[in-house]
Amino acid sequence: MRLPRTPVAVALVCLLALGVPTLTVSTAAARPASAAPVPATVTVTGEGSASAPPDLAVVGAGVEASGKTSQAALDAQHKAAAALLAAVRAQGVADRDVRTESVSLDPVYDHTGGTSRLKGYRAAQSFSVKVREVAGTGAVLQAVADAAGDAARIDSVVFDLSDPAPLKARAREAAYDDAHAKAAQYARLSGRDLGRLVSLSEDAAAYRRPAPSAGDASAAGLSAVPVAPGEIRAAATVTAVYELD
Incomplete structure (x- = not known):
């Protein structure tokens, strides 16, 4: 039994015969994908310092x-x-x-x-x-x-210090440890587990020498010259963002 051809069917047959591609619309693909849930995060500031005698x-x-x-x-x-x-x-x-x-x-x-x-x-x-x-x-x-x-x-x-780099590295490590400890505490207080580190930035760094001791204009009359070297101190501050699982 041969079915009657509608105008739309005739048009499709003609297009296929000419090799013209046709468009098929999928209703499943047209639906918007559901957005992934945004994880909760905690942002903390860590501070650390280290000191060493001058050399x-x-x-x-x-x-x-x-x-x-x-x-x-x-x-x-x-x-x-x-x-x-x-x-x-x-x-x-x-x-x-x-x-x-x-x-x-x-x-x-x-x-x-x-x-x-x-x-x-x-x-x-x-x-x-x-x-x-x-x-x-x-x-x-x-x-x-x-x-x-x-x-x-x-x-x-x-x-x-002749080489201040190790002292500054110790200060940064202390600042990182402080930030991690704070984030872990906030995660525990909120009943969550501490997740991955999302971002880490250094906000400030300081390197403090003992204040220069100025002498008199004339050095004449000095006997024994006592000096107090003190300590060299380095400090760092970081901001860290962690996910909460």
Whole structure:
């Protein structure tokens, strides 16, 4: 029995005969997929720090001399600087650990009576001296004062670490452990299990040296020079996001 052809059936037959592709719509594919549930999370801040004794001292020292002429001032300054350098080398400080920071020559005026009169010249030179044996810092300071006499100047002493990277790493580890412990506590309090770590960011990091101890303008008159190195401290703060299972 041959069924009658409708206009739609005739059109489909023609399209197939011509090789034109046809579109089949699936009602199942047209339905939107159900959204996956968003997991609960907990966001915490972790703080950590670590400290270590310094293994390096950076001494700011120099010399200053005056003279009636610029050459006289320079000659006196050169003599005092040479004595200073010889003294720190005698204390075991290597040449690579001594660096000239500044050299200056300035006129000195007398302003008495409302007029300016040239009195002479002042020459100065400053050095940065790294002392790698912290216990010997006081001896280096004393050597500078003894060698350069009244021309000696001690500007500052700063204690530090020659390699601060391990100390900073310990501070970051402590901050991470603190964040994980807080997140685990919040998970337990909410009756959940702590899930995977979603994100971790470092918010702040700090590296604190003991405050520089400034010396007097003149180092003359120093006897024994006691120093207190203190501790170097590193700190870190992180923010962590964990899923709750």
